[in-house]
Amino acid sequence: MPQITEVIGISREIAWLPWAVTYFFLIGLSVGSFLLSLPHYLFGRPGWERAGRLALIGALACGMAAPVALLADLHQPGRFWRFYAHPNLNSWMAWGAFFIPTYLSGLFLYAWSSLRPAIAADAEDRGILAPLYRLFGGRALPWLSRAAATVAIIGACLVLLYTGMEVMVVRARPLWNTPFLPVQFALTAIGGAIGLALLLDRLLGGHEAATEARLNRALAMVLGASMLVGAAWFAIGFFGLEARHAQALASVAQHDSFRITAFEGQAALALAILLALWKPRGSGWLTGLIALHAAWMFRWTVFIGGQSVPKNAPGLYDYHLPLGPSGLLGIAGSMGLLVFLIILLDALMPPARARAAAPGEALPGRA
Amino acid sequence: MGSGRRSLFAGLAASLSGTAAAAEPPVPSRAIGPRWGMVVDLARCIGCQACTVSCIMENDVPPDSVRTIVNTYEVVKDGVPGMAMLPRLCNHCNEPPCIPVCPVGATFQRDDGIVVVNADVCVGCAYCVQACPYDARFINHETQKADKCTFCAHRVDAGLLPACVESCVGGARIFGDLNDPNSTVRRRLASEESAVLKPELGTEPRVFYLGLDDVLAHKPEGTPTLWRPQHQEGI
Numbered sequence: 001m002p003q004i005t006e007v008i009g010i011s012r013e014i015a016w017l018p019w020a021v022t023y024f025f026l027i028g029l030s031v032g033s034f035l036l037s038l039p040h041y042l043f044g045r046p047g048w049e050r051a052g053r054l055a056l057i058g059a060l061a062c063g064m065a066a067p068v069a070l071l072a073d074l075h076q077p078g079r080f081w082r083f084y085a086h087p088n089l090n091s092w093m094a095w096g097a098f099f100i101p102t103y104l105s106g107l108f109l110y111a112w113s114s115l116r117p118a119i120a121a122d123a124e125d126r127g128i129l130a131p132l133y134r135l136f137g138g139r140a141l142p143w144l145s146r147a148a149a150t151v152a153i154i155g156a157c158l159v160l161l162y163t164g165m166e167v168m169v170v171r172a173r174p175l176w177n178t179p180f181l182p183v184q185f186a187l188t189a190i191g192g193a194i195g196l197a198l199l200l201d202r203l204l205g206g207h208e209a210a211t212e213a214r215l216n217r218a219l220a221m222v223l224g225a226s227m228l229v230g231a232a233w234f235a236i237g238f239f240g241l242e243a244r245h246a247q248a249l250a251s252v253a254q255h256d257s258f259r260i261t262a263f264e265g266q267a268a269l270a271l272a273i274l275l276a277l278w279k280p281r282g283s284g285w286l287t288g289l290i291a292l293h294a295a296w297m298f299r300w301t302v303f304i305g306g307q308s309v310p311k312n313a314p315g316l317y318d319y320h321l322p323l324g325p326s327g328l329l330g331i332a333g334s335m336g337l338l339v340f341l342i343i344l345l346d347a348l349m350p351p352a353r354a355r356a357a358a359p360g361e362a363l364p365g366r367a
Numbered sequence: 368m369g370s371g372r373r374s375l376f377a378g379l380a381a382s383l384s385g386t387a388a389a390a391e392p393p394v395p396s397r398a399i400g401p402r403w404g405m406v407v408d409l410a411r412c413i414g415c416q417a418c419t420v421s422c423i424m425e426n427d428v429p430p431d432s433v434r435t436i437v438n439t440y441e442v443v444k445d446g447v448p449g450m451a452m453l454p455r456l457c458n459h460c461n462e463p464p465c466i467p468v469c470p471v472g473a474t475f476q477r478d479d480g481i482v483v484v485n486a487d488v489c490v491g492c493a494y495c496v497q498a499c500p501y502d503a504r505f506i507n508h509e510t511q512k513a514d515k516c517t518f519c520a521h522r523v524d525a526g527l528l529p530a531c532v533e534s535c536v537g538g539a540r541i542f543g544d545l546n547d548p549n550s551t552v553r554r555r556l557a558s559e560e561s562a563v564l565k566p567e568l569g570t571e572p573r574v575f576y577l578g579l580d581d582v583l584a585h586k587p588e589g590t591p592t593l594w595r596p597q598h599q600e601g602i
Contacts, residue, residue, distance in 0.1 A: 002582050004589030007450075008414065008439035012502045015493035075511035079490040086471040086488055093494050094470035171464065171568060172500035251586075311502045312438075312455065312564075315591025 032193025103155025195291025
């Protein structure tokens, strides 16, 4: 094997900035949170009231914050209209411009239609906002809730599909070019959403130990599935069962930074699973944070780490997080917006309560 | 002198035994009009970067970016060290992976095969940058849009050669019409063994290399250069 030393070469810098990580993180959390809200708001399952409310807050807040990061990544947010003026329907990214509004429209309509009776019931306690609550509140419209939920579910699946496929189809980066990627994006998104609900359960008033335990059990299952997918990807590459996966693993396995990240990620997931199963009541702070951390770090490693692997040069490109809008400030700003939206939604959204059955509707467990 | 230098580099190239898998010379199209392509004779490249600089000057490429560069490697085979040059640029592929991913159709291929970006439409999403396996694209920090080699389309349209070809000291870069059986590029491809970069990806590059070592046809693995210029964002 010849020995090669690169004498003259250049770095191609990161082209998908931390904005992209932030967008994929937030939209994933939104979709995962929306799915987590369905047991209460769509199916009326008893015991899911608080989890449903927390998840809906997470879905709405992340759903509103995510497109901001996406637009920021275009360097000039006004460029977004070109996605609709000149769509190239061969591109997954172009489809995303249609899937995101579909999902968000369905989500907002689903939230509003599901909360209508609770908003109306809350009007008297809202002081000067009472007229607004009376305007948006009203009797339950189960047909509208079901229709909106259907649109949102389809939109959510399409968002998960396009965000995964958009990255998976890039053959130029073997690390991305794997069918495991969309699956892992989806699993870490759902895990992160459960983690967010666990965290909100502690941060927002009215902590419920039973909700925490329920969420922890769900989290253990999702993170377990995520570990299995990761292990399958590693095994296919390690044993050389498929050339592209072997190439992808070889491109990163030799670098300490990737090895440490992989070990740290797997150890964190294992710890979260053990904690969630061993102490489902009381560990929500930690398991929630670890799940969110896993969702963020997976995307960070895929996008920023993946782009630091040169396509045509040995070694790794250096990446130092800038402190400005393209780096730390952008991430902090997005997370600040998310916190603000969560606080706002928590203040405005009616408290969790058992969903009243609409006329002619039987709720599971209450027949 | 000229022949001596040629024989020196030819010998050096030959010393790096094992050239890249030969690429099939493109079949001339019956379409009317040219199909532009480039042949790079690596035995003639001295790594002077005149092409890199002339491209920057011709195309107003912003600081810390390049549309073309000559990668230089030390390759040791069987204990024998040698220098290897590899000019890199957009390959103006027949099956360009950058085009289908563009969400707004800003990047497209002209009838003459040159892949260009319509800057009025480009949204700077950098999807094409990710999709190009040759790292030939980048986001221009002044326009915040995708940027790349255009084979100096503005010069070609005016009947001139691309700046890198015109400035090449050793005459390593040969530009011409692949549809013309009498063009130099076609004659060189017909008479000599050529190779393209990453042929396994099926992109069908239209930049051909003469004397390309197989280890450089793919991502080279080895020791990276100690210093790489890189854009740094101000705070």
